[in-house]
Amino acid sequence: MPNENKQINHVAMVGDRTIPPKDARFIEIYIMGQRYKVPETLTILKAMEYVGYQFKRSCGCRGGICGACGTFYRILGDHSIYTGLACQTVVEPGMILAQSPFFPPNRADHIGILDSKMPPDEHIATLYPEIFRCVGCGTCTRTCPMGIDVMNYIALFKRGDVLGGAKESFDCIMCGLCVVRCPANITQMKVGLAGRRIAAAQLIPRSEVTKKRAEQVRAGRYETMLAELGQMDREKLKEIYTSREREPNLSGPGEWMPKDQSHL
Amino acid sequence: MSKNLTHVPYYPGCSLKTKALGYERSAMDCAKAIGFEMHEIATWNCCGASFPLTKDNLMGLAAPANILLEAEQHCQEREIDANLITLCSFCYNTLKRTDFAFREEPKKLETLNAFLKRQYQGSIKVVHYLEYLRDVIGFDNLAKMVKRDMSSLRVAPYYGCLLLKPQKEMALDDPEEPVILHDFLEAIGCQVVDFPGQVDCCGSYLIMRDPEKVLELSHNILQEANDYGADALVTACPLCQSNLDQSEGERRGSDHYIGVQGMPIFYFTQLLAVALGLDTEPHQFERHCIDPTSILSACLEDGAKPIEAKK
Amino acid sequence: MQILMKSNQSALKELELATGEIVSDCYQCGKCTAGCPASMDPSPSVLIHYLKLGLFEKAVNSESIWSCMGCLTCSERCPKNVSPAAIVEGLKRLHLNRMKPRVILHALGQEFLANSTQQAVVSGFRKFV
Structure with a gap:
């Protein structure tokens, strides 16, 4: 990172090529204790890139779904800790920002989780006994940028309702912000993941449709088509990709069928 | 009997959903037969099981505060009396003492409300199932509903610790010479065996660090009950039940402890279900280490020819 | 083993503040010890005696504090309204705050x-x- 970028009011275009709106107002924010002026309307991630930071970790899809850029911030003069996804949260005046690349989680050994015959509730208890340390403070729930009732799903796992916990934790994007804040050192996101896997293996009925399709795939149904694609050169691939038929937005199930049905 | 069952909010606790499922099911079935219905509050977390004895440990009150808050919302939405019924002694102890702490020191509640970013107004009254039977239903009324002859059962009530202590805060019964379970068992028609070990500790959570100690303490209790001529023990706590039951099961092979052979440990609601003539199939007698059905067989067979009280 | 980097006096004060108990209220009647189902050794009354004598380190390092199971028999029977169970839990907390979990x-x-x-x-x- 070039040094001059650190100075206030110095506009630079580096990193992810942030393009601020032409008549954007500039607001003052703090990044790792340094004061900067950035155009408003930028997200936290873009604002940090705007002043010169480059992200190799703690950023991902930039679409609010991968959970890599979960971030904590404060606002000047406010004691609260706020949370959000850096790629989704728009900067406000007085924000105090930093991105942390990684926080060590506890990941229990999941090998064999799908074939285990242990009752689901006991399985969770043996994989992650620390859930019984939960003090019920609810910090995780208040932290979650996805609005999941994290404490509730931990509570559900504790009382052996693995299916309930799996459903409650379903929206989790594994950003790990709850893990950072937990006073009982629980790794909530991994508990939820294990719970969902156990629920999927033991409690949720298997889909017949998926099974049928998997058999078709294994029987080599798509081998010839894949081989065809493998033969094509780059230009041809680009061409058929751009000219592909697309399902119209908002069409209901079964309403639309492609003209070329040879691959169905 | 009218079909309008009284709606009572209910907090189960973690153990009742897993290891002590029979306790919960029997309690729910009995409630319906008696004339009230227990409704589980919508979202709840573990109460923390043991009330923090150190006064400055506010974090230990956060979980019970959350539960009381949920219960308060539950009651306000339905415009019913702000009661919360519990079954497990640990939950009862924790919730009731939290409630007491909030009433004693409103500052604590203020601090916690600010921390939880929610508003608990302190309206909930925590009630144990036994307390509800005694104070709202009445043991004499309960006695009239009994359908099976239980008089062949010689049972010893075992209170444990947390149901009664500390008396100042729990205010359920005398901690040294309690009578509530005695009265209950008399009401449903059992022969009650009064034995001195009824308020002794079973070893509680020491099972985690020192199972030998738990084995010894549990054995003393069982031995004492046996010496006084009891056929079975009756308790209100899932941990007492499992400690006594499991230690007895474990001990069977060893020569270290001898004397007691196959004394089953009941939840009081399981016996109540038998007395009320309910189907005990879902009450999970099969999960007990010591099979309780053999000593019940007399009562259950008699169930075919119930007491001719109502004719 | 030195757990506390403080004088006995200030450590005792910390314990009293945390538990809300007043150690000097105890007059060593021994009812708590007589009723203790865990048969703690050193017993609750002896632990309190240590505290009163200024032997804080000895109390907080006693192995017996870990065999308390919080049955509250001692607290219930105390004629002076001291809660030995709370004091023992306070000792456990102070121990755990500085040492490894048990x-x-x-x-x-x-x-x-x-x-x-x-x-x-x-x-x-x-x-x-």
Whole structure:
């Protein structure tokens, strides 16, 4: 990172090529204790890139779904800790920002989780006994940028309702912000993941449709088509990709069928 | 009997959903037969099981505060009396003492409300199932509903610790010479065996660090009950039940402890279900280490020819 | 082993503030010890005696504090309204704040975790970790 970028009011275009709106107002924010002026309307991630930071970790899809850029911030003069996804949260005046690349989680050994015959509730208890340390403070729930009732799903796992916990934790994007804040050192996101896997293996009925399709795939149904694609050169691939038929937005199930049905 | 069952909010606790499922099911079935219905509050977390004895440990009150808050919302939405019924002694102890702490020191509640970013107004009254039977239903009324002859059962009530202590805060019964379970068992028609070990500790959570100690303490209790001529023990706590039951099961092979052979440990609601003539199939007698059905067989067979009280 | 980097006097004050108990109220009648089902050794009254004598280190390092199971018999019977159970829990807390947990979560064994009652695990984690 070039040094001059650190100075206030110095506009630079580096990193992810942030393009601020032409008549954007500039607001003052703090990044790792340094004061900067950035155009408003930028997200936290873009604002940090705007002043010169480059992200190799703690950023991902930039679409609010991968959970890599979960971030904590404060606002000047406010004691609260706020949370959000850096790629989704728009900067406000007085924000105090930093991105942390990684926080060590506890990941229990999941090998064999799908074939285990242990009752689901006991399985969770043996994989992650620390859930019984939960003090019920609810910090995780208040932290979650996805609005999941994290404490509730931990509570559900504790009382052996693995299916309930799996459903409650379903929206989790594994950003790990709850893990950072937990006073009982629980790794909530991994508990939820294990719970969902156990629920999927033991409690949720298997889909017949998926099974049928998997058999078709294994029987080599798509081998010839894949081989065809493998033969094509780059230009041809680009061409058929751009000219592909697309399902119209908002069409209901079964309403639309492609003209070329040879691959169905 | 009218079909309008009284709606009572209910907090189960973690153990009742897993290891002590029979306790919960029997309690729910009995409630319906008696004339009230227990409704589980919508979202709840573990109460923390043991009330923090150190006064400055506010974090230990956060979980019970959350539960009381949920219960308060539950009651306000339905415009019913702000009661919360519990079954497990640990939950009862924790919730009731939290409630007491909030009433004693409103500052604590203020601090916690600010921390939880929610508003608990302190309206909930925590009630144990036994307390509800005694104070709202009445043991004499309960006695009239009994359908099976239980008089062949010689049972010893075992209170444990947390149901009664500390008396100042729990205010359920005398901690040294309690009578509530005695009265209950008399009401449903059992022969009650009064034995001195009824308020002794079973070893509680020491099972985690020192199972030998738990084995010894549990054995003393069982031995004492046996010496006084009891056929079975009756308790209100899932941990007492499992400690006594499991230690007895474990001990069977060893020569270290001898004397007691196959004394089953009941939840009081399981016996109540038998007395009320309910189907005990879902009450999970099969999960007990010591099979309780053999000593019940007399009562259950008699169930075919119930007491001719109502004719 | 030196757990506290403080004088006995200030450590005792910290304990009293944390538990809300007044150690000097105890007049050593021994009812708590007589009723203790855990047969703690040193017993609750002896632990309190240590505290009164200024032997804080000795009390906080006693192995017996870990065999208390919070049955509250001692607190219930105390004629002076002291709660030995609370004092013992305070000692445990001070110990755990500075030393390693007494129970290692992941060393508990699958069988124990799968078979034990939830409330035992939760309480145990509160008291020993």
